[in-house]
Amino acid sequence: MKIMLSKEFVFEGKTYSEVDLNLENLTGADLEAAERIAISEGGGLGNFAELCKPFQAAVAARAAKLPLEFFHSLPAKDYSLITLSVGNFLLK
Template identity: 35%
Template sequence: MSEEKKETKIEEKEAAVVEQKETDMMLSRAYKFEGQTYEKLDLSGMEDLTAQDMIDASRYMRRIGFSNMDEEMDLPYALFMASKVTGLPIEFFDALKPYDAIRIRGRMLRFFYNPA
C-alpha cells in the first residue's frame, strides 16, 4: 500500500473519531425502528437528567413489576433512562440485542456512580 493511501486511511479514521462525540454509543449493528436506521445513540442528555427522571424511572419499574433496592442496577431502569436521554420510545430499547442493552446499562451506571 502506498504512503498516500495509508495517510488517507489514517485521516479517515481520525475524522470518524472526531465526528463521534464522547457521549455517542456505537451500536453493534444498525437497528431499523419506525422507518429510520440507527447506528449510534447520542447519550449527551445524561447531563440533563434530574431527580424527577429517577422518580419516573422508579414508578416505571414498579409498574412493570420490579421491586429492588438498587433499581439503577437493573436493565429496565437503565433502558428507561436511555429512553429519556435520547427521546426514543422504550420500545426501541426493548428490541436491542443483549450486547447493546448491557452496554447502555454500563454507561448509565458509570454516569450515576462516577463523580464528575
Template identity: 35%
Template structure:
C-alpha cells in the same frame, strides 16, 4: 539574527481529554450492528441527555419500573431501569431501547450505570 527571527521552543504539558464517539468519556454508544427501528436505521445513540436529567426523572423512572411489576433493591443497576432512563434522556420511545440487540442493550446499561456512579 534579529529578535523577530529567533525561534523559541516551548513545551507545555496539558491534560487533554478527547471525547469522540469511540472514547470512554463519550456519551455516544456505537451499536455492534445497524439497528432498524420503525423504518429508520441507527448505528449509534447519544446519551448526553443524561447530563440534563434530575432526580425527578429518576423518580419517574422508578414509578414506571414499579408499574411494570419489576422490583430491585438497586434499580439503577437493572437493564430495564437503564432503558427507561435512556428513553427519557434521548426523548426516544422506551421500545427503542427494549428492542436493542442484547450486546447493545448491555452497552447502554453499562453507560447509564457508570454515569450514575461517576465513572464516565
C-alpha cells in the same frame, strides 16, 4: 454520551447506528419517573435502582428521547452496553 451500536438497527422505519444519551441534563424528576416506569413494567428494583436493567433502560429512554420499546428491541449486546453505561454514569 454517544453509544455506537454493534450494527445498524432499524426501529419504526428509521435506521440507527448510535444512540445519543444526554444523561448530563437529566433531573431527579427524570430518575423518579424512570423508577415508576421500571416498577410498572414489573422490574424489581431491589436496594439499588441504579443497578437494575429495567430502571437503566427507562433512564436511557428519557435521556435519548426515544420510546422504551426502542431499547427493549435492541440486540442484547447493545442493550447491555447502554444499560451498563447508564449505571456507570449514575454511580460515578
